[in-house]
Amino acid sequence: MSVEVAFATVAGLRGALRAGETSAEALTQATLARIAELNPHFGAFREVIGDQALARARGLDAAGLSGPLAGVPVAIKDCMCHVDGTTACSSKMLEAYRSPFTATAVERLEAAGAVVVGKTAMDEFAMGSSCENCAFGVTRNPWDRTRVPGGSSGGSACAVGAGMVSAALGSDTGGSIRQPAALCGTVGFKPTYGRISRWGLVAFASSLDQIGPFTRTVEDAALLSSVMFGKDPLDSTSADVAVDDDLTQVERDPGVVRIGLPKQYRLAGANDPAVDAAVERAQQAFEAAGAELVEVDLPHTEYGIATYYVVATAEASSNLARFDGVHYGHRTPGVDDLVELYSKSRSEGFGEEVQRRIMLGTYVLSAGYYDAYYNRALKVRRLIRGDFDTAFEAVDAILCPTTTGPAFEIGAKTDDPLAMYLNDVYTVPASLAGLPAVSLPGGFAEVDGKPLPVGVQLIGRAFDEARLLRLARVLERSAEHHKTRPDLTAATLAG
Amino acid sequence: MSDSAPTNPTEDQPAGHPAGPRINEDQVRHVARLARLHPSAAQVTHFAHQLDAILDYVDKLSGVDVQGVEPMPHAIDQVNIWRDDTPQPGLDVEAALDNAPQRDGVFFATPKVLGDGGGA
Numbered sequence: 001m002s003v004e005v006a007f008a009t010v011a012g013l014r015g016a017l018r019a020g021e022t023s024a025e026a027l028t029q030a031t032l033a034r035i036a037e038l039n040p041h042f043g044a045f046r047e048v049i050g051d052q053a054l055a056r057a058r059g060l061d062a063a064g065l066s067g068p069l070a071g072v073p074v075a076i077k078d079c080m081c082h083v084d085g086t087t088a089c090s091s092k093m094l095e096a097y098r099s100p101f102t103a104t105a106v107e108r109l110e111a112a113g114a115v116v117v118g119k120t121a122m123d124e125f126a127m128g129s130s131c132e133n134c135a136f137g138v139t140r141n142p143w144d145r146t147r148v149p150g151g152s153s154g155g156s157a158c159a160v161g162a163g164m165v166s167a168a169l170g171s172d173t174g175g176s177i178r179q180p181a182a183l184c185g186t187v188g189f190k191p192t193y194g195r196i197s198r199w200g201l202v203a204f205a206s207s208l209d210q211i212g213p214f215t216r217t218v219e220d221a222a223l224l225s226s227v228m229f230g231k232d233p234l235d236s237t238s239a240d241v242a243v244d245d246d247l248t249q250v251e252r253d254p255g256v257v258r259i260g261l262p263k264q265y266r267l268a269g270a271n272d273p274a275v276d277a278a279v280e281r282a283q284q285a286f287e288a289a290g291a292e293l294v295e296v297d298l299p300h301t302e303y304g305i306a307t308y309y310v311v312a313t314a315e316a317s318s319n320l321a322r323f324d325g326v327h328y329g330h331r332t333p334g335v336d337d338l339v340e341l342y343s344k345s346r347s348e349g350f351g352e353e354v355q356r357r358i359m360l361g362t363y364v365l366s367a368g369y370y371d372a373y374y375n376r377a378l379k380v381r382r383l384i385r386g387d388f389d390t391a392f393e394a395v396d397a398i399l400c401p402t403t404t405g406p407a408f409e410i411g412a413k414t415d416d417p418l419a420m421y422l423n424d425v426y427t428v429p430a431s432l433a434g435l436p437a438v439s440l441p442g443g444f445a446e447v448d449g450k451p452l453p454v455g456v457q458l459i460g461r462a463f464d465e466a467r468l469l470r471l472a473r474v475l476e477r478s479a480e481h482h483k484t485r486p487d488l489t490a491a492t493l494a495g
Numbered sequence: 496m497s498d499s500a501p502t503n504p505t506e507d508q509p510a511g512h513p514a515g516p517r518i519n520e521d522q523v524r525h526v527a528r529l530a531r532l533h534p535s536a537a538q539v540t541h542f543a544h545q546l547d548a549i550l551d552y553v554d555k556l557s558g559v560d561v562q563g564v565e566p567m568p569h570a571i572d573q574v575n576i577w578r579d580d581t582p583q584p585g586l587d588v589e590a591a592l593d594n595a596p597q598r599d600g601v602f603f604a605t606p607k608v609l610g611d612g613g614g615a
Contacts, residue, residue, distance in 0.1 A: 100590040193570035207569045236576035237569070306553045317530060324531075326603050328594035336606045343533035355532055360546055362530040363518065373553065378566030380559050385567060418548050434570025462571075 005030040007163035007485055010072055010220040017071045024057035024071030028115050031073040035117065035164050041493045043139045044149075044158035045075065048118040052084040057115050068227055070113025075159050075168035078119040079126055080106050080211070081200035089202050090134040090155075091124040093329045093349030103200025104232045105169060105211045112227040120155030120168055124351045125320065126176055126204045128152050129423040132414055133353045140410070142184055142486040143452050145493070147407040150180030153214070157184035160214045161453075162488060167215045167224055171201055173208045174308050175402075175427025178439035182402035182455025185441050186214050187472070187482070189221040192462045193434035194239030196225075197232030205315035206237070208308075208431050216482055218473045221438065222248045225465065244466040254470040259286045260296035260395035265426060272405035275454050278442030279401055282456045285478035286399070286471075296391040296398065300383045301429055307384065308428040309421055310364050310377035317361030323349060356417060385433040392461050397471050401426050402439040402455035406447060430459045438472050441481035451484070517550040518543060 003013070003022040016022050032050045039045050057071065065071050076082060079089045081099035088094045106116065123133040131139040131154030139154045141147040142162035149158040153170030156177075160168050161184030170177040172190035181188020189212045196211045203209060213224040229243045246252065261283065266276070283293055325331035325345025332344035347355065364373035391398060403426060413420045430437040442456035456475065460468035476482065518526075523543045527534050534542060588601050597604040 097594055100586055100593065194573075233578060237571070237573065239571060300559070303556060303559055306556050309549065310553055310556070321531075325596060326605050329596070331596035338606045338608055339531065340533075341606055342531040343527075346531055347533040350532075352538075355534070355538075356542060356545060358530050358532065359523065359526050359542060360549060363522075363526045363546070363550075366526065366529060372557070375566055376556050376559075376561060378568055379561035379564040380556055382564050382567035383559065383561070417545055418552055421549075432570075 003027065003030075005034055005073075007216065008166045009216050010069070010166045010223050011217070013072050013166055014069070017065055024060040024065060024115060025054060027071060028053050028057040028073050028117065031117055031165060038162055038164055038488065041140070041145065042142060042158050042162055043121055043137050044155045044162065044164060045118040046078050046088060046090055046121045046134075046136055046155065047085050049085040049116065053115050053117045060113060060115070065113065067111065067113030068223065069109060072114050072167070073117045073165055074109060074114045075118050075120050075156060075165045076106055076116055077153050077156050077168070077170050078122050079171060079202040080169060081202070082106055082116060082119070084116065085119060087119065087202070089125050090122045090136060091349065091351065091354070092135045093323055095135070095330070097328055099200070101200060104197035104234060105228045106200065108228050109169070109224070117165065120153070120159055122155055123152035123353070125202070125316075125354050126152040126171055126173055127316070127353050127357055129175070129179060129420055130408075130410075130413065131155065131180070132410065133351055135351055138410055141407045141452075142488070144407065144447075144450050147409050147452070148183070150183035150403075150407065152176040152180075154180045156214045157181050157186055157188065160184070160186045160216060162486060167213055167220055169211060170214055171204075171209055171211050172431065173205050173210075173312060174431045175424040177212045177214065178402050178427050178437060178455070178457060179423060181214055181439045182442075182457075183407040183453065185453030185482070185484070185486070186216060187218055187221050187438065187440055188212070188214050188455075189225065189438045189469075190430070190436065191225060191229065191465055192239070192436040194237055194241075195436070195463070195465070196228045197235040197238045199232055199234040203319040205312040206319060207315060208312060218438075218440070218469055218476050219248070219250050222250050222469050239463070241463050247466045247469070249466075250469050250473040252470055254467055254474065256290065257397065257471065258292045258294050258395040259283075259471075260294055260391050260398040262296050262298045262301065262391070262398060262400055264298050264301040265400040270404050271401060272445055272454065274443060274445030275401045275403070275405060278454050278456050279399065281479060282399055282442060282475050285475050288478070289474050294395050296395055298387040298391060298429065300380065300387050303380050304384060304428040304432060305421055305425055307377045307380045307432060308424065309360070310373050311381060311432070313357045313361035314365050314374050315361070317358045317365065320350075320354070320358055325349075353417070381432050384429055388429070388433045388435060388459075396461070397468060398459040400457050400459070402442075402457040403427075406445040406452035406454050426457060435462055436460045436465050436468055438468060440472055440475055443479070443481055444484070453481070516543070516547045517554070518546050
């Protein structure tokens, strides 16, 4: 019963369970032991629910393992409602919140037999690109503990990148799955908007939020997706579009394809050389596989960040109005005026970045500014979507970087919100357009003698995830960067 | 109602302020009131500075030709998703009240809503 859980894949664990080489309980025990060993160094988990996970694993073993993920330990982001433990969004506001229900995406994983072992740390309410905006401490990069794991799903990226779990869920509003996946050396997949129900996902920006998996391989991303995809009556924005039966057949030949290379994504001098080299290698891999490379024009790319920070903050200011100190969450004691109760509870419960975004969103929606900011941003959003529609008439997928460089140092951008926002330059356009996009390990930058991962991103047509993942597999097969692991020896961790 | 802040740009005349900041401390306090936030004096200064820089960046949108472009409020074009109007079990009262910071029997407890200090 000694199957190695460190850096295991979902497919590998599933195979071992089916072959009777291990049990759900043994895997859960081993996973909890690994988390207990590594988490103090990285802060990937905000809460571990060991007792509940073990009880569930024993139940699965007793019932006979069935279901596509039966017995596989997974982690979920702290913004996904779950009846076990707390759901805190890494915020003081929800520190003690216990959800009376479980998010549909998580429920579907559990119905498939997955065992949730804990809630991963995140930027508070998913607002941030570094996991430094967490009320309970920062999360660290598995490749270099002085650097950020990216965000907002940094805890999930770290947990998979450090080989604590084989899979974790994240949520992506403007890049919050893809960017940390790139910085931690994992696969991070944001499906088409509407593919996975948002029921039970604490809302940040409802027209952009999308759940997706972090995994070590493309195959595993497809496995989790096949379980979570599909219409949910509880989320009216979930898409009623058939899910490909062969979504998990990532080894299949994607056929003769054309890959788009957006000229706007090669900003002169903006990228770390390692990022440009990673995209170059991916181009060569596609050419070697018989794909045609085509330059595409996405002329409104430079307006992506500005559009995003108007639309997302406007929606956030509305969504976060529900935190009032009355129904659930933090309440300032001893206040006898209602408006003062709202204001003080919110200012005590929310961290600074959340308050900054609520204020920006309130401002762009206020009378006199609505047309100049919010309505104008919605129009530019359509132009950005139009750029992609035109490009996808000529190509089947778009190849570009995920980020401009590798992980930055903790504290490097915390005093400059705008510099932090510009991190999302390559991920925001697909979010605004609602398109599926995946970040894959693309190679390494050598910084201070240490390898730091960089990612490459593939963006696909809406609801064309099966092809997108097959194309991702072409790249993965060509380089196998995912097989390189961070140095987690005791000596390194002590340093 | 005074939801509008001191200057009112329009879509044709975006929020350009050639001289002075795009958002000042009075406006930050006004927005904080609208958002039901209670920033300290130091935070107001801090936020005014940061929001001004962000709005300055966002102002690049005013250079885009959006003539005749329909707003895109959502990623997918769906309208009026209905379900059958049949009763479903809901959250029971105890579960709904379980996370309330303060309750009074089967009710959420709040300070007095009507009278002095209520409303805005």
